[in-house]
Amino acid sequence: MPSYLQKIFKKGHMSVGPALVFAKLIQSTTMHFSYFASVVLIVPGIIAAALPSVDTHASRSSLVSHEKRNFPRTRWMKRDRIASTTLLPVRIGLSQKNLEKGHDFLMDVSHPKSSNYGKHWTAEQVHEMFAPSEEAIDTVRNWLVDSGIAASRIVHSDTKGWYAFDATTSELEALLNTQYFTYEHSSTDEIAAACDEYHLPAHVQPHVDYITPGVKLISTKKTASSKRSILDGGRGKGYEPLRRLKASFGAYSHYNSSSLATCDEIITPECVKALYHIPPASKANPNNAMGIWESGDFYDQEDLNLFFANYIPYIPQGTHPIPNFVDGAVAPVPVSEAGGESLLDFELAYPLVYPQKLVLYQTDDINYSNENPTVGAFNTFLDAIDGSYCTYSAYGETGNDPVLDPIYPDSADDGYKGKLMCGVYKPTNVVSTSYGEAEIDLPEYYMKRQCNEYLKLGLQGHTFLYSSGDFGVGGSPGDATESGCLGPNANVFNPQFPVNCPYVTAVGATKVYPGHTVFEPESAANDLIGQPYSRAYSSGGGFSNVYETPSYQKEAVAAYFAHHNPPYPYYEGTASSNVTLGSNGGLYNRAGRGIPDVSANGDNIATFLQGNFTLNGGTSASTSFSIQIFLLQSY
Numbered sequence: 001m002p003s004y005l006q007k008i009f010k011k012g013h014m015s016v017g018p019a020l021v022f023a024k025l026i027q028s029t030t031m032h033f034s035y036f037a038s039v040v041l042i043v044p045g046i047i048a049a050a051l052p053s054v055d056t057h058a059s060r061s062s063l064v065s066h067e068k069r070n071f072p073r074t075r076w077m078k079r080d081r082i083a084s085t086t087l088l089p090v091r092i093g094l095s096q097k098n099l100e101k102g103h104d105f106l107m108d109v110s111h112p113k114s115s116n117y118g119k120h121w122t123a124e125q126v127h128e129m130f131a132p133s134e135e136a137i138d139t140v141r142n143w144l145v146d147s148g149i150a151a152s153r154i155v156h157s158d159t160k161g162w163y164a165f166d167a168t169t170s171e172l173e174a175l176l177n178t179q180y181f182t183y184e185h186s187s188t189d190e191i192a193a194a195c196d197e198y199h200l201p202a203h204v205q206p207h208v209d210y211i212t213p214g215v216k217l218i219s220t221k222k223t224a225s226s227k228r229s230i231l232d233g234g235r236g237k238g239y240e241p242l243r244r245l246k247a248s249f250g251a252y253s254h255y256n257s258s259s260l261a262t263c264d265e266i267i268t269p270e271c272v273k274a275l276y277h278i279p280p281a282s283k284a285n286p287n288n289a290m291g292i293w294e295s296g297d298f299y300d301q302e303d304l305n306l307f308f309a310n311y312i313p314y315i316p317q318g319t320h321p322i323p324n325f326v327d328g329a330v331a332p333v334p335v336s337e338a339g340g341e342s343l344l345d346f347e348l349a350y351p352l353v354y355p356q357k358l359v360l361y362q363t364d365d366i367n368y369s370n371e372n373p374t375v376g377a378f379n380t381f382l383d384a385i386d387g388s389y390c391t392y393s394a395y396g397e398t399g400n401d402p403v404l405d406p407i408y409p410d411s412a413d414d415g416y417k418g419k420l421m422c423g424v425y426k427p428t429n430v431v432s433t434s435y436g437e438a439e440i441d442l443p444e445y446y447m448k449r450q451c452n453e454y455l456k457l458g459l460q461g462h463t464f465l466y467s468s469g470d471f472g473v474g475g476s477p478g479d480a481t482e483s484g485c486l487g488p489n490a491n492v493f494n495p496q497f498p499v500n501c502p503y504v505t506a507v508g509a510t511k512v513y514p515g516h517t518v519f520e521p522e523s524a525a526n527d528l529i530g531q532p533y534s535r536a537y538s539s540g541g542g543f544s545n546v547y548e549t550p551s552y553q554k555e556a557v558a559a560y561f562a563h564h565n566p567p568y569p570y571y572e573g574t575a576s577s578n579v580t581l582g583s584n585g586g587l588y589n590r591a592g593r594g595i596p597d598v599s600a601n602g603d604n605i606a607t608f609l610q611g612n613f614t615l616n617g618g619t620s621a622s623t624s625f626s627i628q629i630f631l632l633q634s635y
Contacts, residue, residue: 093393120461136207269351291428297339328365328416376404387423395445434620451501467619469540509602543592600625
């Protein structure tokens with residue numbers, strides 16, 4: 001018997017976010033679901049169960065193709081037909097209603113000129129608006145029952161988003177007019193069950209989003225090669241969070257922390273307040289707090305205390321963020337283990353928001369956040385603040401991706417042994433995040449499913465701000481190519497995720513250049529190697545290859561092209577329009593969502609890290625803009 005047929009195929013853990021800058025707080029709700037899991041044994045001759053055959057009375061002429069694989073399988077090798085008696089776990093994702101209207105709904109409550117501006121929805125209203133229609137629910141269920149799948153075998157999720165049942169291979173092949181094969185990955189021990197195309201009755205097809213197993217090759221085992229961090233040097237790398245320039249605090253002791261005369265050399269809290277006319281935060285609204293997301297990087301209290309003592313002594317020693325730990329995350333850590341990203345975020349935020357509260361969304365256990373990080377990002381955080389997302393079905397996926405996302409309980413020795421946390425926290429009005437990765441590193445379905453969530457949370461009044469990256473129009477050097485750009489000549493723009501989503505606010509970085517003051521206009525941050533950091537740093541920007549220019553951005557983008565037209569060839573289109581990246585010799589997608597939306601200072605920031613004074617820079621520092629949005633909402 002071939003070795004690949006002795007492996008077990010299992011779907012894995014079936015678990016399941018911006019508004020513009022005009023958002024307000026509304027509560028979220030926890031959604032529960034009926035869990036349904038199965039194991040598929042891809043072994044000829046093993047009969048999992050004796051199930052009645054499917055009635056195939058439906059006319060084949062009424063069938064239409066629903067999904068077809070039109071791209072090469074690259075490293076996946078097609079093997080043998082799956083035995084007719086093998087039991088397969090089937091998921092049918094139902095089409096959501098009104099999703100095509102979601103953008104207009106969000107603009108209606110987010111645009112200042114709208115009569116409904118600020119009239120945000122409840123979580124229940126969002127769910128009811130987008131849940132599959134009763135027609136879709138009934139049509140698909142009736143089709144299954146009429147085809148011989150007994151009603152008692154069918155599980156319907158509490159969120160109404162999908163059906164689940166077990167079927168033999170022969171049943172499913174007859175139901176979908178297809179054939180199922182095993183596929184083996186050429187460089188790993190992964191195996192998948194899939195077909196090349198499947199069909200649905202014409203009257204059923206509009207009501208179905210996707211079916212699994214289907215054409216998507218979902219591997220059954222998470223391997224070391226797929227565990228790349230959004231922070232490490234491999235594929236899936238995110239932004240190098242800091243351009244650190246260590247210096248003795250004594251060398252800067254002659255700088256007056258309240259002076260604005262040296263803001264072109266060192267950015268202090270007083271410089272930031274002067275740049276953006278931020279008033280003292282004298283009020284503490286008990287119903288409002290600002291959220292900061294972290295993973296794989298941790299703050300320590302000793303460095304916070306040092307920063308407080310030297311720059312904002314009116315903040316009591318020991319002041320710390322409210323911990324909202326997700327899936328086994330921990331913080332703070334000893335000073336020797338502290339990370340510059342977390343400290344930069346909190347040392348920028350506290351001087352501007354105190355006495356308002358900060359909430360820390362520290363996400364994922366030490367195994368997934370540090371030792372064996374995943375390529376995917378932010379889904380477990382979204383699960384924790386919106387329980388319905390744990391089982392949300394869209395674009396061929398229900399819940400978290402079994403390959404790209406962490407799986408809980410985590411079997412690793414230091415893994416989190418609890419269940420995936422769903423809907424356990426209420427999201428704050430504003431959440432600031434300094435992490436991301438290249439758009440090219442993630443499947444389109446993964447990004448679009450997550451982007452839908454930002455739209456829905458935006459409808460409820462939550463704003464999500466993400467930094468745009470630190471490498472100009474490219475990704476991190478070494479990601480895709482040595483330059484970080486795409487294409488055979490490594491010169492095609494490499495936009496970032498999740499700032500490519502039109503429903504988050506993308507934040508770029510500016511700088512007070514030498515000889516300039518905080519009373520003059522800033523310019524985009526662009527530091528050459530050694531001036532002063534060891535690596536080049538340029539505020540991230542570009543145009544998405546997945547999302548088209550959103551309506552709210554068209555006027556600004558048109559003005560940009562009219563007055564600052566890039567001197568490069570371009571192409572126009574998105575992934576959904578089958579436009580090839582870099583076609584016609586183009587270097588960027590002129591029809592894509594523009595990045596960033598806004599910018600704020602992100603260079604030469606005064607911080608303390610592991611007991612030392614340090615100057616830091618990066619678009620992660622530009623979260624001072626999100627602080628302004630938070631402060632506007634606090635009054």
